[in-house]
Amino acid sequence: MDGAILELASLSVRFGGLQAVNNISLTVRPREVFGLLGPNGAGKTTLFNMIAGVVTPTSGVVKYKSEEIGWRSVCWRARAGIARTFQITQPFGAITVLENVIVGAMLKESRMSVIRREAEELLDYVGLSAKRDHLADALSTGQRKRLELARALAIKPDLLLMDEVTGGVDQPSIPGLIDLVASLKERGVTIVLVEHNMKVMAKLCDRMLFMNRGEMMVEGTPDHVLNHPNVARLYLGEDEQC
Secondary structure, three states, rough: OOOOOOEEEEEEEOOEEEEEEEEEEEEEOOEEEEEOOOOOOOOOHHHHHHHHHHOOOOEEEEEEEOOEEEOOOHHHHHHHEEEEEEOOOOOOOOEEEEHHHHHHOOOOOOHHHHHHHHHHHHHHOOOOOHHOOOEEHHHHHHHHHHHHHHHHHHOOOOEEEOOOOOOOOOOOOHHHHHHHHHHHHHOOOOOEEOOOOOHHHHHHOOEEEEEEEEEEEEOHHHHHHHHHHHHHHHHHHOOOOO
C-alpha cells in the first residue's frame, strides 16, 4: 500500500466544556513508527483512544486504509487489523501466558492447532517461551509488556497502537523492549506510539507529533521535534502556563 494507512482530518473531541483535542490532522504511512508526544494533559492519550475506537470524535474524520472508521466499534477495528497495547497492562491473570495469546489469536483463526502453533511462535518472538505455562499474574512488568505485545500481534495487525511501551519497566529491560518494537517494522507492522521517554521516542520513531493543550505544536522527524525550542521549554518546565 503506497498511501497512508491512517489519516486523521480536523479531528476534535469535547467532554462537556473541555476541548480535549482540537483540529488534529495527520497521516501515518505503512511500516512507519509515528510517535505522539506531549506533557500530561496534552491530549495525546485521548487522540490515541479516538484512533482505537474507545472515544468517539465530536468532529473530524478517522480513516484506516482510506475507509472512514470514526463510527466503527473496537471489535470491528480489531478484525480489520488494528490492535493496541495498554499503559497499564491488562493480562488475563488467572490463565497461563500461552492461553493469553491463544485468546488473541482466536479473533482471526478457528483451527485450534493453528492457533496454538501461532501463539507459541509469538511467545518465542517476544522472549516469553520459558514462561508459557506460568500464570500471567506471576510475570514482571517488563514481561507483561511483552505478553501484551504478543497478544496484540496474535490478531495479525497492520496497525498497532502502543501505549507507554517502557512505562513502569526497570531500566535494564528497556533496551530489549526497544529492539523488540523496532523489529516489528520487519514484520510489516505500522505503529502509533505514545511514550513519555524521549530517548525511546528518538530511537524508535520515523516521525512524531508534539501536542500541547489538545493541539498540534510541532510535527516532523525526531531531530526536528525534540530540538524545537518550544518542546524543550515545555519538557523542562519553563512554560509557566503548561
